[in-house]
Amino acid sequence: MKHNLQDTISLLARTPASLNALLRDLPETWTFRNEGENTWSVFDVVGHLIHGERTDWMPRTKIVLEFGETHPFESFDRWGHVRESQGKSLGWLLDEFARLRSDNLGELRALNLRQEDLERRGLHPALGIVTLSELLATWAIHDLTHLHQISRVMAHQYRGDVGPWSQYLGVLQCTGHSSP
């Protein structure tokens, strides 16, 4: 089955409101603690999502459409959000993520991509040849990867509080699948 861009956009459009409903004004127990050294808190994850909106998804889409395989994407800085987020509140980050996502989806819709556009190829600096379709599908699954991470980081804060139920709680068995 072919990747359905409308399904992808439907999900991308909902992530900011879902995170806002979950995280805004939540006690810092849940949002400012991480899983240990060199891991991310929920605050860090939202900063990372913002950094992706600024430097990854739509900039790479434009590179594919303009240059195809002749011009590799810039490498994405996985710690690029740290400086950008300094001194900001989680509420500010949630607003900024929602604003950037909305702007980016406006741009994406305005491109009116057709099937032949989705098949266009670009050059990833580490992965090699990729298609625009794969890039846009990845944008959505990247949201889900970080929703998965957020649930795990939050659950970790209660590891000592659930007693013998820990064995039934799948999220507490998850040790993560990527770094960080």
Add this chain to the structure above:
Amino acid sequence: MKHNLQDTISLLARTPASLNALLRDLPETWTFRNEGENTWSVFDVVGHLIHGERTDWMPRTKIVLEFGETHPFESFDRWGHVRESQGKSLGWLLDEFARLRSDNLGELRALNLRQEDLERRGLHPALGIVTLSELLATWAIHDLTHLHQISRVMAHQYRGDVGPWSQYLGVLQCTGHSSP
């Protein structure tokens, strides 16, 4: 550090709105597909959360407060939602979950639990002695376990669409940690 009941309630209160923002009117690609035989779709997971509101968390809280360790909890039926959800829409389930959660948190707050109440012990039919504090902490982490599952089930639907990026997407490496 002691389990902080206000932090727990803060999270429990946000889950319905967060799921609503993520899932309402989302294309069925995301919400009605599962991960294979005997696994759950997002629709099933929301039904399971409803079943927990009806039969698990507050009923068990009342059993601890009334009977202590002398009266074991009823076993929770992990497939109890299937019949209850039949013929319902996902929108209906999201509304019902929000309504039940709100009612349950109203009841919980009205109990005005003190630290000595949280230390009261109950009898789980499989796990043995547990405390009310552990039960209420588990309620919150159970939400996160299913948010973790929802992100994974949704991501699975795009497994074939992300091309070489799959190796960078942690949620696609997750095979789940509990059954189902």
